[in-house]
Amino acid sequence: MSDEIDDRLLALFAEAHENLPGTEFMQSYLARMERVRRLQNMRRIALGLILVVLAAWIMPWVLATTAAVVHVVGEQSRSYGALIISPAGWGVSMLIGFLVLLRTGALRRR
Amino acid sequence: MTGSLPAGAWAAASEISIVLLAMNGDDAAYGELVRRRQGAIRNLLRRLTREASLADDLAQQTFVHGWQSIRHLKSPGAFGGWLRKLAVNFWLQHARSSKQEVALDEDLRAEHPAATVSRQLDLDAALAQLPRDARLCIVLAYNEGMTHREISETTSIPLGTVKSHITRGSARLRELLQAYGEAHVR
Numbered sequence: 012m013s014d015e016i017d018d019r020l021l022a023l024f025a026e027a028h029e030n031l032p033g034t035e036f037m038q039s040y041l042a043r044m045e046r047v048r049r050l051q052n053m054r055r056i057a058l059g060l061i062l063v064v065l066a067a068w069i070m071p072w073v074l075a076t077t078a079a080v081v082h083v084v085g086e087q088s089r090s091y092g093a094l095i096i097s098p099a100g101w102g103v104s105m106l107i108g109f110l111v112l113l114r115t116g117a118l119r120r121r
Numbered sequence: 122m123t124g125s126l127p128a129g130a131w132a133a134a135s136e137i138s139i140v141l142l143a144m145n146g147d148d149a150a151y152g153e154l155v156r157r158r159q160g161a162i163r164n165l166l167r168r169l170t171r172e173a174s175l176a177d178d179l180a181q182q183t184f185v186h187g188w189q190s191i192r193h194l195k196s197p198g199a200f201g202g203w204l205r206k207l208a209v210n211f212w213l214q215h216a217r218s219s220k221q222e223v224a225l226d227e228d229l230r231a232e233h234p235a236a237t238v239s240r241q242l243d244l245d246a247a248l249a250q251l252p253r254d255a256r257l258c259i260v261l262a263y264n265e266g267m268t269h270r271e272i273s274e275t276t277s278i279p280l281g282t283v284k285s286h287i288t289r290g291s292a293r294l295r296e297l298l299q300a301y302g303e304a305h306v307r
Contacts, residue, residue, distance in 0.1 A: 015284070016262065017291050023298070024263040027168070027244045031160045040155060040181050047185055 126150075140197035151191065154200070155184045162208050168260045169212045171245040179215060183208040205265065206275050209257065216253050247297035255290040258283050 094100050112118050126134060126142075131153045142150035162183060166176035187204055194203055248256050254276075261272045269287065273280040 015288060015291075017295070020263055020291055020294060023244055024168075028164055028264070029160075029167070031163050033156060033159050036159055036163065036177060036180070037152075037156060039177075040159075040184055041152075043181050043185055044188065047189075 136200065137197045140191075140194070140200045143191050144194060144197065146192075148188075151188050158201070158204060159184070162204065165205065165260065165264060166208055166212060168245065168248060168264050169209075169256065170215075171249045175215075179211045180208065182211050186211070202271075202275070209261075209275060213253075213257075243298060243301045247294055247301065250297055251290050251293060254278060254282075255286040255293075258286040259290040259294065262287050 095104075126149070131139070131149075134153075136154070136157065139150045139153050143154055159180065163176055163180045166179050166183075167173060170176045170179065183204065187207055194200060248260065251259060257276060258272055258278065261267045261275065262269070267275070269280060269283050272278070272287075273283045276283070278286070
């Protein structure tokens with residue numbers, strides 16, 4: 012079944028359709044856009060400042076924790092230190108690096 | 122502001138290519154879309170709100186929101202319908218928040234002597250007498266030329282309800298317009 016449409020009302024709506032001049036509308040639209048952009052920039056700056064303050068605030072804790080972790084890892088891996096800096100260690104490292112490059116497709120010809 | 126086309130070239134460019142540019146963050150392209158669509162969106166909102174300044178304000182909100190979210194548009198061809206849906210949503214939001222829904226144009230009639238009351242004023246006043254959803258369906262059907270199914274998809278009103286709003290709304294509109302002296306409408 013087709014949609015029910017009254018031709019007389021359709022004509023009335025068509026008559027009521029206005030050709031609205033856009034100049035004034037565009038001017039106030041552009042002014043509004045400018046305000047929105049300014050607000051967005053201010054929001055970004057505010058967010059950046061909050062992040063900087065937050066980073067400065069938690070930095071001592073991050074540094075202390077990192078130092079502790081490094082210390083623990085250093086203690087644990089002391090016995091492997093000599094192995095890592097030996098020629099065999101270099102060889103294994105290069106092999107692992109090569110496999111990673113192969114896996115990520117970095118060696119593929121474009 | 123970025124501008125990927127020379128100023129004179131916009132007029133010749135197809136809307137789809139302009140939408141694509143706008144989707145990629147070209148502000149000048151989006152400005153051109155606003156220039157092209159402002160008349161249609163403002164007319165739609167004028168039929169819905171009956172108030173030119175409110176309609177223009179909602180149209181601007183629509184275009185600003187469109188600029189912020191055009192990257193999420195699924196396909197450039199859907200731009201017109203998407204923008205219309207945004208406009209309808211802004212109007213619905215406004216209508217829900219303001220309680221002054223139905224107040225016939227006694228004030229408007231007082232401002233405009235009977236002899237100069239235009240057909241447009243009569244139509245807008247008669248539309249204002251319809252319940253919100255019925256008015257929306259009628260305006261989308263007659264002003265925008267949308268099918269019942271499209272109206273249902275745009276407004277999320279069930280298809281059967283859209284049909285009933287349009288049938289009853291059209292009848293009521295004819296009655297109201299007749300009461301305003303629009304004899305030729307009958």
